[in-house]
Amino acid sequence: MTFRCIPTLTIFILLKNKNVV
Numbered sequence: 001m002t003f004r005c006i007p008t009l010t011i012f013i014l015l016k017n018k019n020v021v
């Protein structure tokens with residue numbers, strides 16, 4: 001649970017956002 005979790009979450013959110021749109 002370090003800085004690696006931040007980019008992973010960001011990518012996941014971005015992917016989810018694209019899915020919603």
